[in-house]
Amino acid sequence: MITKKDLEHIGWLARLELSEEDIEKYTPKLNSVLDYFGELDKADTEGVEPSYHVLPMNNVFREDIPTGSLSQEEVLSNAPKSQDGFIKAPRMM
Amino acid sequence: MVSVNELREKIQADSSGEIVAKYLESIEKNRLNAFITSARETALSQAKEIDAKGHAGPLAGIPVAIKDNISTKGIRTTCASKILTGYIPPFDAHVIEKLKNAGAIIIGKTNMDEFAMGSSTETSFYGPTLNPWDTTRVPGGSSGGSAAAVSGGEAPLSLGSDTGGSVRCPASFCGVVGLKPTYGVISRYGLISYANSLEQIGPFAASVRDVATLFDVIAGHDPRDSTSVDRKVNYSSALIDDVKGLRIGVPEEYFGEGTDKNVENSVRDSINTLEELGAASVDVKMPHTKYALSAYYIIAMSEASSNLARFDGMRYGLRTEDSDWHTTFSQVRAAGFGDEVKRRILLGTYALSAGYHDKYYLKALKIRTLIKQDFERAFKDVDVLIAPTMPYPAFRIGEKIDDPISLYLADVDTVPINLAGVPSISLPCGFSGGLPVGMQVIGKHFDEAAILRTAFAFEENTDFHKRQPEGA
Numbered sequence: 324m325i326t327k328k329d330l331e332h333i334g335w336l337a338r339l340e341l342s343e344e345d346i347e348k349y350t351p352k353l354n355s356v357l358d359y360f361g362e363l364d365k366a367d368t369e370g371v372e373p374s375y376h377v378l379p380m381n382n383v384f385r386e387d388i389p390t391g392s393l394s395q396e397e398v399l400s401n402a403p404k405s406q407d408g409f410i411k412a413p414r415m416m
Numbered sequence: 417m418v419s420v421n422e423l424r425e426k427i428q429a430d431s432s433g434e435i436v437a438k439y440l441e442s443i444e445k446n447r448l449n450a451f452i453t454s455a456r457e458t459a460l461s462q463a464k465e466i467d468a469k470g471h472a473g474p475l476a477g478i479p480v481a482i483k484d485n486i487s488t489k490g491i492r493t494t495c496a497s498k499i500l501t502g503y504i505p506p507f508d509a510h511v512i513e514k515l516k517n518a519g520a521i522i523i524g525k526t527n528m529d530e531f532a533m534g535s536s537t538e539t540s541f542y543g544p545t546l547n548p549w550d551t552t553r554v555p556g557g558s559s560g561g562s563a564a565a566v567s568g569g570e571a572p573l574s575l576g577s578d579t580g581g582s583v584r585c586p587a588s589f590c591g592v593v594g595l596k597p598t599y600g601v602i603s604r605y606g607l608i609s610y611a612n613s614l615e616q617i618g619p620f621a622a623s624v625r626d627v628a629t630l631f632d633v634i635a636g637h638d639p640r641d642s643t644s645v646d647r648k649v650n651y652s653s654a655l656i657d658d659v660k661g662l663r664i665g666v667p668e669e670y671f672g673e674g675t676d677k678n679v680e681n682s683v684r685d686s687i688n689t690l691e692e693l694g695a696a697s698v699d700v701k702m703p704h705t706k707y708a709l710s711a712y713y714i715i716a717m718s719e720a721s722s723n724l725a726r727f728d729g730m731r732y733g734l735r736t737e738d739s740d741w742h743t744t745f746s747q748v749r750a751a752g753f754g755d756e757v758k759r760r761i762l763l764g765t766y767a768l769s770a771g772y773h774d775k776y777y778l779k780a781l782k783i784r785t786l787i788k789q790d791f792e793r794a795f796k797d798v799d800v801l802i803a804p805t806m807p808y809p810a811f812r813i814g815e816k817i818d819d820p821i822s823l824y825l826a827d828v829d830t831v832p833i834n835l836a837g838v839p840s841i842s843l844p845c846g847f848s849g850g851l852p853v854g855m856q857v858i859g860k861h862f863d864e865a866a867i868l869r870t871a872f873a874f875e876e877n878t879d880f881h882k883r884q885p886e887g888a
Contacts, residue, residue, distance in 0.1 A: 325766065337721060337765040338728070339758060340746035348755075352820055353763055359821055360710045363779050366786070373781030374788055376613055376643070377599050377837025378861070383642040397506040403735035410730055413744040 509606020
C-alpha cells in the first residue's frame with residue numbers, strides 16, 4: 324500500500340514533481356495496480372533463478388579502437404541551452 | 417492495399433516519385449491521425465534520386481512508414497511525447513540505415529502511445545489514432561499508427577516496436593500482419609528504449625510475404641547493439657505453402673476467461689483449416705501464463721524508470737524555466753511526460769527501491785524464468801503454438817483509458833512471448849461484428865521460418881487478409 328507521503332518520496336527519487344492534485348489522482352490508481360501485482364506472492368519461486376535476459380548472452384567485447392562519433396555541432400544541435408560549445412545545465416544549488 | 421510486387425511494377429511503369437506523392441497526399445489528409453510527421457521533402461527528394469539513378473535494392477522506391485520512437489536523421493522524432501518537443505535526431509537507427517540501403521523511402525513517422533506505453537494509441541500527446549475499420553474504435557497499440565497506416569492505405573509497409581505486444585496488438589485490431597522477431601534478431605540501435613530486455617522492432621504489411629520481405633531487409637547483426645545476434649537467414653525462402661506434418665500446440669491458458677467467443681471460434685476454426693492442410697494439433701499446458709501479466713508490467717516499468725531518466729531537458733527536448741539542478745529536472749519531467757508514463761515511472765521506481773526490490777522486481781524475474789520454461793517444455797513436442805493475439809476485437813476510444821488494470825489485461829496473450837523472447841506473428845483469421853480478429857503463431861527462439869511458413873500457408877488458403885476497410 325502506497326501512502327500519499329510514499330508517493331511524494333517516490334516522485335523525488337524519480338525526479339518527477341507531483342502536484343497535490345497528481346498525488347490525489349495517482350495514489351488510488353497505483354495502489355490498484357500494486358494490489359494486482361500482489362498475486363505474484365502466490366507463485367512458488369523457491370530455488371528459481373531470475374532471468375535478466377532471455378538469451379544466454381555474455382559480455383560483448385571489441386578491440387579498443389576509436390570509431391567515429393557525432394560532431395560537437397551535431398551534439399549541441401538539440402540542446403535547448405548551450406554556450407561556448409557546452410551544454411548549459413541549471414545551477415547545482 | 418497494394419503489395420510490394422505490385423508497387424515494384426508501378427514504379428517501373430510510372431515512377432517512385434508519383435507513388436510517393438500519392439501516399440503523402442493521403443497521409444496529409446490525416447483521416448486517421450496515423451502519422452505525427454509527414455516526411456514530404458526528404459521522401460520526394462529520395463524518390464527523385466532513385467527515379468533518376470535507379471536502385472537495385474529490394475525496396476527501391478517503395479515507401480515505408482516508421483514508428484515515431486525509431487530515430488530518423490533529420491526527421492523529428494517525438495515518441496508521441498511533449499518531452500521530445502523539437503528533437504531532430506542527428507543519426508539514423510540501424511533499421512533506417514538498412515532501409516535506405518535497400519532503396520526504401522521513409523515517408524513519415526507514425527503515431528503511437530507515448531513512449532510505447534499503452535495498447536490503444538490513446539496516450540499520444542498528438543491525440544489518438546483511429547481504427548480504419550471503425551473510427552470510433554482504437555487501432556490497438558502501442559504501434560497503432562503503423563498498423564492503421566497499412567490497413568487504411570496510407571503506407572504499404574511500416575515498422576513498429578513490440579515490448580509486450582505493441583506490434584501484434586495493433587496488427588490484430590487493424591487486420592494486418594505484424595511480426596515480433598526473436599529478441600536480438602533486429603538491432604535496437606536508434607530505437608528509443610522503453611524496456612530494453614523485452615523490446616524488438618517489427619515489420620507490418622498487408623501480407624505475410626511482404627512482412628518477410630521487409631524483415632529480410634531490417635534483420636541482421638549490428639555491433640552497436642550488444643544484444644544483437646549474428647545470424648544470416650533468408651526469411652522469404654521460408655514461405656512455402658505446405659504444413660504437412662507440422663505440429664501445432666494449442667495453449668488452453670490463452671483461451672481463458674474474458675476471451676470473446678467469436679475470437680475463440682475464429683482461432684479454433686483456423687487451427688482446423690491448418691489441420692485440413694496436413695498439420696496436427698495437440699493441447700499444451702503453460703501453467704505459469706497467469707503470472708505473466710504482473711511479471712511483465714513489473715519488469716517493463718522498472719526498466720522504463722531507468723531508461724526514461726535520460727529525459728531531463730539538458731541535451732534535447734523540452735526545457736522549462738531554470739531553477740536549481742534537481743528542481744529543474746523534476747519540473748521538466750513533470751511538464752513533459754503524460755499521465756501513463758508518469759504512473760509507470762513511479763511504479764518502476766517503487767519496484768526497484770530499497771525494501772521492495774526483492775518483493776517485486778526479483779520476483780518478476782524469477783517468474784520470467786518459469787514462463788520461459790513453459791515455452792521450452794511446450795516446444796519439445798510441437799513446432800509452433802497458435803493462440804488469439806488479443807482476447808477481443810478493437811474496443812472503443814475512451815472505453816478503458818481511465819482504468820489502467822482493464823487496459824493492461826488486454827495484453828494477457830501477448831506479454832508472455834516477450835518475457836520468453838520467442839518470435840510471434842499476428843495475422844488476420846476472422847471477423848467479429850465487422851472487426852478483424854488476429855491469431856498469433858508463436859515459434860521457438862530463432863525459428864521465424866516455422867511461423868512464417870505456417871502463416872503463409874494459412875494466408876494462401878484463406879481470404880481474411882483480402883478484406884479491406886472502407887476508405888482504404
